[in-house]
Amino acid sequence: MNEHDERPGTTHFGFRDVPVADKQKLVGEVFSSVAGSYDLMNDLMSMGIHRVWKRYFVATAQVGRGARVLDLAGGTGDIAALLRDRVGDAGELVLGDINGSMLRVGRDRMVDRGNVQGFEYVQCNAQALPFPDASFDLVTIAFGLRNVTDKDAALSEMLRVLKVGGQARVLEFSEVTMDWFKPIYDFHSFKVLPRLGRLFAQDADSYRYLAESIRKHPPQEALKSMMEAAGFARCGYRNLTGGIVAIHDGYKA
Structure with missing residues (x-):
């Protein structure tokens, strides 16, 4: 089930349907609450493997020295810190996050x-980015897209701010592909x-919300189709750890 299954005028907040206008505030409260323990949260949710996923996500990105990169839902800066070695001293990294508490934790860290x-550091909404067209060589979002109210709008904005030939990358919890592991994963999550x-x-x-939000996020093929519908070219994905997470890629033609 994904965000297209709700009643008109509502969207999902975990397993609850809430008015569309309320989701941003509710998600904001979650991340303001967990900002100080965000790394702990990721360790608990992924059993510590998120650090490996993030390193692989950055190491396989299409980015070089001097590039300008936007990391959305930049959180505590994990992705941006890893990207620093890829773009070098001549590069520029913009951390964007809608949540001021998360952004402050990231900046301080x-x-x-x-x-x-x-x-x-820019406090911004992924659905309406405050950047000109064709501003970035790479746009990343790691473990953030599932919390965006209007994912289609966010994907369109990511495409808009990319330069021609630029890459968008999404790292997100996804649909487990190993049938034998699904009940174990559900038990851990819930x-x-x-x-x-x-x-x-x-x-x-x-x-509990964060675990539920994973199950409501579009699975691999559905997200790939959403990226294609937004206008990305050469869309694809790669499952990591049996589909617990997936990396989705798209390019601006």
């Missing part, structure tokens, strides 16, 4: 790491994860 030059969230972050509800 990057400064603590000594990553200052070449970084810009039984274990909220309890861990309560234990380590005093926040079971946010972790």
Whole structure:
């Protein structure tokens, strides 16, 4: 089930249907709540493997020295920090996030790491990016697209701000392809994860939402079709860890 299954005028917030106008605020509350424990959240959700996925995501991106890159849902800066080595001193990295708390955590963490030059932080909505057409060589979004209210609008905006020949990359939890693993994954997501969230972050509800949001996200082929409908060329995807996550690519022709 995905965002096209709701009643008119509503969208999904986890397994709940809510008015479209309310989702951004509800998601914002989740990420304001978990901002300080975001890395812990990802460790709990992925059993620590998210760090490997992110390194692979960046290492296989189409990007070179001097490139200008937009990392949407930039969170705590993990992707941007990895991209720094790819674009070099002449490159420019823009971290965009709709949530001010997440953006502040990311900026502080990057400064603590000594990553200052070449970084810009912009609080922005992926559905209406405040950048001119053809501004970036690469646009990435890691573990953020499923939280966007209007994914079609966000994909269209990603295409708009790309230069011709530029690449968009989406790293996101997806549909598990191994039948034997699905019940194990469901048990971890819906039984274990909220309890861990309560234990380590005093926040079971946010972790429950995050697990539910994965199941509502469009699976691999559906997201590929959405990227094609948005106007991307040469769309494709690669499953990682049996489809727990997938990397989707599209290019601006």
